[in-house]
Amino acid sequence: MSRGPAPADEPDEEDRPLSTFRSFATLHLHFAARALERYTEAYYRREFGLKLAECRVIGITASYGIATFRQICDDGDFEKSYASRLINTLATQGLVDKKWSQVDQRSVSVTLTRAGRAMHRRLHAAAGEIDARWTSVIPEAERAILLRNLDALTASARNLSANEPEQSEAGEPANDKVRSIRSGS
Amino acid sequence: MMATQKPRNPAAPLKTFRNLITFRLHLLAGRSERHSENYYRARFDLNLPECRVIGITGGYGHVTFKKVCEDANLEKSYASRIINRLVERGYIEKVENPSDQRSVILTLTTEGRGLHHDLVEAAEALNRQLTEVLSPEQNRTMMACLLLLTERLSVIEASANSDPMLAVGPNPEPVAPPLPAVGQSEVKIDSALARQLHQLLARALDDAR
Numbered sequence: 001m002s003r004g005p006a007p008a009d010e011p012d013e014e015d016r017p018l019s020t021f022r023s024f025a026t027l028h029l030h031f032a033a034r035a036l037e038r039y040t041e042a043y044y045r046r047e048f049g050l051k052l053a054e055c056r057v058i059g060i061t062a063s064y065g066i067a068t069f070r071q072i073c074d075d076g077d078f079e080k081s082y083a084s085r086l087i088n089t090l091a092t093q094g095l096v097d098k099k100w101s102q103v104d105q106r107s108v109s110v111t112l113t114r115a116g117r118a119m120h121r122r123l124h125a126a127a128g129e130i131d132a133r134w135t136s137v138i139p140e141a142e143r144a145i146l147l148r149n150l151d152a153l154t155a156s157a158r159n160l161s162a163n164e165p166e167q168s169e170a171g172e173p174a175n176d177k178v179r180s181i182r183s184g185s
Numbered sequence: 186m187m188a189t190q191k192p193r194n195p196a197a198p199l200k201t202f203r204n205l206i207t208f209r210l211h212l213l214a215g216r217s218e219r220h221s222e223n224y225y226r227a228r229f230d231l232n233l234p235e236c237r238v239i240g241i242t243g244g245y246g247h248v249t250f251k252k253v254c255e256d257a258n259l260e261k262s263y264a265s266r267i268i269n270r271l272v273e274r275g276y277i278e279k280v281e282n283p284s285d286q287r288s289v290i291l292t293l294t295t296e297g298r299g300l301h302h303d304l305v306e307a308a309e310a311l312n313r314q315l316t317e318v319l320s321p322e323q324n325r326t327m328m329a330c331l332l333l334l335t336e337r338l339s340v341i342e343a344s345a346n347s348d349p350m351l352a353v354g355p356n357p358e359p360v361a362p363p364l365p366a367v368g369q370s371e372v373k374i375d376s377a378l379a380r381q382l383h384q385l386l387a388r389a390l391d392d393a394r
Contacts, residue, residue, distance in 0.1 A: 018243035018298060019305045024312045025324065026217055028331040033214030034258055035338050036207060039345075059208075062199040077215040117199060124200045131205040137337045138330055143206060149319055149327050150209040156318045157216035161223070 029153075040130060047126065048119065053078070055123050057086050061096060061110050062120045068101075069108045095119055210334075217315065224311055229304065234259060236304055238267050239293070242277060243301035247290050249282065276300055 021027050041052045048055070053076070060075045061067040073083045087110055090096040095116035101107040112120060135143055202208045222233045229236070237257045242248050254264045268291065271277040276297035279289045293301060316324050 018301045020244045021240040021305065021308055024308050025316055025328055025331070026221060026308070026312050028328060028335070029214055029217055032331045032335045033210050035335055036210065039338060039342055040207065059202040063201045063203065077212065077219070120199050124202065127202055127205055127207065131207045133341060134334065134337055135206050137333045145326070146330050147206060147209055149323055150206070150213050152318045153315060154209070154213040154216055156315050157213065157220050160314055161216065161220045
């Protein structure tokens, strides 16, 4: 390790700060989402003993009534092995039921149990509360515009991903890499 | 007479989370991060946190390890592994901190500065691709909303830290607190940019009325 100049020294050409990434929308999007995720993760764990991803599986399953494994992966943006672990955890807790499809023995469908439906109602109330408090700084009329813009950008990101070859280290799905980035692990 | 509570039908349809901004933001950020991860890996053989560390180090010129962890929102052990990889690849150099011998200062090497330049160009292209579905005005409004929401979350987190009962709880009628004054937030954003975007949002909302 070399001895370096003090940060307060007058910078020469090599030391001069470079352009910043702070004006990029993606940076602010990722920061906002990560801060929200950190907050909601802690909240749901504390109040319900569930990970945020487990709450998402409950929400997605409720929205379909009977959700296929694929729908849960797609809607939650989960890698398959991760989704499988989440569903198994929820099944162990008695919140979801897994059933093998009669049409395709390889596929699984997931439904909420009675306890799962009760948990969903509690989660939905909490999520609505968080959403209302968090977005109260945006005038109500503009929230609909914000939602439309979020949807447009989500569609854009999906299209871009579809045209981008998946790149990942051997044996590690790209989606898991992103997940580990978000968790900081 | 007390009103009797209507019994709940267990088969009644459940409410959806999909109309919540939080849900939609998570979904968008997930898609965007996955795309960004693949995008930078394909072009630079770097993952997203590695790019962020390069970006943060380049932005400061000289920066402490602690500051990189804070700005990139990375755990120390994970940040340490990332930085060591970038040192091995010759992009970052660790130098002694003259004011604190226990800590190190990070700086980009000449090669790292070249990489930073290329990353900025790539990030510009990526952002252009992602946001071209929105008009310039919509993009400005979107950015302003993201900054406002990030600031708002820091206020909620601060109140939750000082009193957990003030965190989101069973309050049936949430009241919107006043918007925090720009510049008083603890969120690590450029306050001048935040102020500018806040003004742009206000102008955009006036135009819409």
